Amino acid sequence: MSGEKGVSVSESGQEDLAEVQRAHWQQTYGEHPGMYGEEPSAPAVHAAAVFRAAGAREVLELGAGHGHDALYFAREGFLVLATDFSPVGLEQLREASAAQQVADQVTTAVHDVREPLPLADASVDAVFAHMLLCMALSTKEIxxxxxxxxxxxxxxxxxxxxxxxxxxxxxxxxxxxxxDIWEQAGFAVHFFPRDLVDGLAEGWRLEEVHPFEEGSLPRRLWRITQTVPE
Structure with missing residues (x-):
């Protein structure tokens, strides 16, 4: 399963790693309910402003976890479809949506992003994914x-x-x-080079690649905004 940058992981090895990661996240959410707190992430706050300026009403969040960002979008008036591959995380999201009185604005769906999205063509206004694309996904899967x-x-x-x-x-x-997938403390991360970001934006309008830091390490990230041309 090991290899240097540019050496692809075998399909069976990638599937094994993905299943290990799924089990790890299930256990993590179970042992640490609401692990990211109730406040939205800074990227979600930014995204809400971008979505509102674009006239969006419906937001799909990929990798919503226990929902601190999805719930923020709902409180901001968006209709939200929150997906994650962890039923445990989504159950915590549903409980929180009821407690915050936004349950009628939030729909959840257990979904593995390695599978096609369970939505029709051209059916949503906006999509948000905070650190979902840099999980244990191959470049091809991304x-x-x-x-x-x-x-x-x-x-x-x-x-x-x-x-x-x-x-x-x-x-x-x-x-x-x-x-470019490296694992620490049970969490596997696909670290992005800039050429991967540019490749993913082909055929889109790339609006922004914004560097920022998060957490106590701190983690170093990019926040990318891209739009489907009209």
């Missing part, structure tokens, strides 16, 4: 996912996502799995 995001977005629709990049302190630290 390209396929972004193509799916484009498929479900309406013309003029906005995609805001964040990823840890190769300038992060954890890049090349821990266990290597090839394809």
């Amino acid at each position: 390209h396929t996912l972004v193509a799916e995001v484009r498929r479900v977005l309406r013309p003029g629709g906005v995609f805001v996502y964040t990823v840890r990049h190769t300038g992060d302190a954890h890049y090349r630290a821990g266990t290597k799995h090839g394809d």
Whole structure:
């Protein structure tokens, strides 16, 4: 399963890693309910402003977890479809949506982003994904996912996502799995080089690649905004 940058992980090895990661996240959410707190992430606050300026009403969040960002979007008046591959995290999201009285604005769906998105073509206004694309996904899977995001977005629709990049302190630290995927403390991360960001924006209008830091390490990330041309 190991390899240097540019060496692809075998399909069976990638599937094994993905299943290990799914189990790890299930356990983590179970042991630490609401682990990210109730306040939205800074990228979600930014995304809400971008979505509002674009006239968006419906937001799809990929990798919503227990929902601190999805719930923020709902409180801001958006209709939200929150997806994650962890039923445990989504159950916590549903409980919180009821407690915050926004349950009628939030729909959840258990979904693995390695599979096609369960939505019709051109059916949503905006998509948000905070550090979802830099999980244990191969470069090929990331390209396929972004193509799916484009498929479900309406013309003029906005995609805001964040990823840890190769300038992060954890890049090349821990266990290597090839394809710029490195694992520390049980969490596997695909660190993005800039050419991957540019490749994912082909055929889109790339609005912004904004560097920022998050957490106490700190993690070093990019916040990317791209739009489907009208």
